[in-house]
Amino acid sequence: MQTTGRIAALLRIGADDPETLLAGTVAAWRADGLRVAGVLAEPHNLPGFACGAGYLRDIETGAAQRIFLESAPVTTVCHLDAAGVETACRALADRIAASDRVVLSKFGKLEAEGGGLAPAFRAAIAAGKPLLTTVSEKHLDAWRSFAPDAELLADAPALDAWRAKSAA
Numbered sequence: 324m325q326t327t328g329r330i331a332a333l334l335r336i337g338a339d340d341p342e343t344l345l346a347g348t349v350a351a352w353r354a355d356g357l358r359v360a361g362v363l364a365e366p367h368n369l370p371g372f373a374c375g376a377g378y379l380r381d382i383e384t385g386a387a388q389r390i391f392l393e394s395a396p397v398t399t400v401c402h403l404d405a406a407g408v409e410t411a412c413r414a415l416a417d418r419i420a421a422s423d424r425v426v427l428s429k430f431g432k433l434e435a436e437g438g439g440l441a442p443a444f445r446a447a448i449a450a451g452k453p454l455l456t457t458v459s460e461k462h463l464d465a466w467r468s469f470a471p472d473a474e475l476l477a478d479a480p481a482l483d484a485w486r487a488k489s490a491a
Contacts, residue, residue, distance in 0.1 A: 329451065330473035331485045332430060332458040332466055339478050341457040345426055348455060348486060349382055352424050359383070360422035360447075362411050362440070364429060379411040379428060383418060408439040419446045424489075425454045435465035444469070453489040455482075 333341040342364055352359050362379040365387065378387040388411035392404045419425055425447040433439025447454040448470070458466040458475075466473070476482050 329489065330448065330454045330456075330470050331476050331482070331489070332456050332470075332473055333476050333482060334463075335457055335459040336477065342428070344479055344482055345428065345455065345457065348482065349426055351486070357423040358421065359424045359426055360415055360418040361424075361426035361443070362388075362415065362428050363426065379408065381411070381414060382426060384414075386414070388414070405433055405438060408433055412440045412443045415443050416446065419443060419452065420450050422452060425452045427454065427456045430456050430458045430466050430469065431462050434469070435462050441469075455485075 333339075333344055335341050346363055349359050349361075349363065359382050361382050363382060365378040365380055377389070377391055379390055380387045388407055390404050390407035390411065425443070427440050427443055427447070429440070430444065431439065434441045434444060444454070444456070463475075474485055476485055
């Protein structure tokens with residue numbers, strides 16, 4: 324399925340904080356009267372954790388889904404709770420088709436393996452919705468395989484240009 328111009332990913336590199344850019348984009352779209360479905364990541368801000376995954380906040384309802392485990396599994400230092408991410412994803416399922424835009428905080432390891440927010444990504448693409456996400460260099464190859472025509476954005480000016488183009 325061709326996704327050129329409809330899907331973009333902010334690269335998690337450089338000085339611009341991708342979560343701040345996502346939140347700003349959501350606020351701008353909502354101020355324009357657009358319905359935005361999706362989730363934004365929030366850190367847990369707890370000391371002693373190897374990863375900062377904390378919560379996924381639903382853009383429409385404001386509900387926060389916890390996505391971290393108290394103790395990391397034996398096989399990893401990451402405290403990410405896959406079940407929590409999948410719960411947040413299921414909560415979005417019915418609202419994606421009715422939205423004007425979709426923002427999903429990240430495409431990462433879970434999504435590369437077909438889990439996590441992957442069903443929400445697929446639903447947004449199938450519905451032809453403009454979709455904005457973030458991706459790290461570590462998962463860039465998987466992202467390119469998942470959405471080969473998606474645009475990669477490196478900074479705020481590139482995001483602004485994509486937003487203008489996706490509105491057309």
